[in-house]
């Protein structure tokens with residue numbers, strides 16, 4: 001039986017148009033204007049591709065899509081969306097849709113290319129290709145589900161024109177992800193330009209972004225194009241956007257809304273075609289609440305946002321990531337199991353960047369005769385390793401945590417100069433104090449501040465509890 005392409009859109013013209021466009025392909029094309037008709041078609045025809053409008057008169061496109069996916073898992077499902085519902089389309093991808101296309105359809109050639117891609121690829125291959133391509137862009141991905149999904153989503157968004165917002169702690173790889181998106185987009189042959197909004201003064205940043213005309217300020221000896229103009233066919237990465245001053249934020253909002261801007265000192269309105277990706281390690285919503293960031297700009301940027309997980313939340317991937325980094329640093333060297341174990345007990349506040357730095361330093365400090373990085377080569381701040389293990393909110397089990405801590409303490413034994421026993425005992429007492437205080441705090445929260453009840457929960461006396469809390 002010939003496979004079919006299903007089009008579901010309450011605007012009849014969309015169905016007719018796509019029908020016309022898809023006619024030369026060797027598929028039966030079926031158009032429906034509501035969910036009920038689509039359900040009937042679904043049960044009578046094997047589907048290769050379903051193109052579904054997000055807003056339907058009798059159901060919502062996302063529900064229909066999930067239904068189709070369940071009934072015919074091999075069918076490619078694509079949401080058709082206008083700008084107003086683009087966040088729902090992205091949500092649809094997170095929940096299993098294969099892609100989305102933007103309405104109104106802008107360029108016919110591009111639309112045909114997209115449709116052919118949907119008809120050609122099979123999803124298994126795409127998944128591996130994403131990981132491989134990410135690696136080429138300098139991102140080691142591993143098996144962490146959240147990260148794999150994030151890069152898959154990023155790849156799908158790469159070909160769209162929408163502005164993207166990347167969140168994540170410092171060093172988690174926001175710029176790496178932005179470069180990957182650029183590499184996967186049709187703009188890849190044009191430059192990727194990054195600018196750190198926190199690193200320049202307001203005047204300099206404004207001139208860098210928007211350009212200036214001759215004589216606009218002291219030192220402006222000639223006209224100069226800004227990055228919004230220079231990066232026209234490429235991608236402009238606005239790093240640390242939370243640091244932009246209120247005046248710059250107003251200008252950025254205008255560019256994002258209208259694509260228009262003016263050079264410093266200029267009078268002519270200019271247009272930009274640059275693809276914009278913004279990033280911050282700050283909690284932007286909190287910045288809005290504390291009136292440091294414009295609410296309208298926040299909402300404009302936040303439509304499609306992606307969050308990179310911190311390294312401590314993907315510790316299972318750490319051995320693989322560390323092995324790849326070592327391969328880049330020196331393929332003749334590797335890491336010992338003990339060293340890996342130590343790396344896995346550390347909190348990694350600086351994330352991937354910090355891991356890279358720690359390994360680079362380790363390799364530099366290795367003796368000529370060593371081929372493996374050992375714990376003695378790793379210079380990690382001891383307090384952060386220990387605190388992490390002692391404060392782990394939900395330890396897998398006590399024996400695991402105790403083993404981890406003991407291993408860590410033993411790893412200190414490998415350092416060139418042995419630590420004094422008194423120092424080791426000091427650390428043990430610190431753990432006792434931290435763990436005791438954490439338990440006391442938890443019990444006090446549960447008992448809503450009543451020391452008597454908290455003490456009874458922990459099977460101790462109120463006096464001892466008070467002592468532990470004050471010891472902290």
Ligand SMILES: Nc1ncnc2c1ncn2[C@@H]1O[C@H](COP(=O)(O)OP(=O)(O)OP(=O)(O)O)[C@@H](O)[C@H]1O
Pocket residue numbers: 138139140141168169170171172173174175176177239280281352353356
């Ligand atoms: N997935 C990854 N695989 C390998 N290396 C990575 C990965 N993510 C980040 N790195 C490395 O970590 C360092 C920091 O990455 P990047 O600059 O992208 O982080 P960031 O989140 O933009 O940091 P910041 O918030 O400080 O600007 C870079 O040297 C980068 O090569």
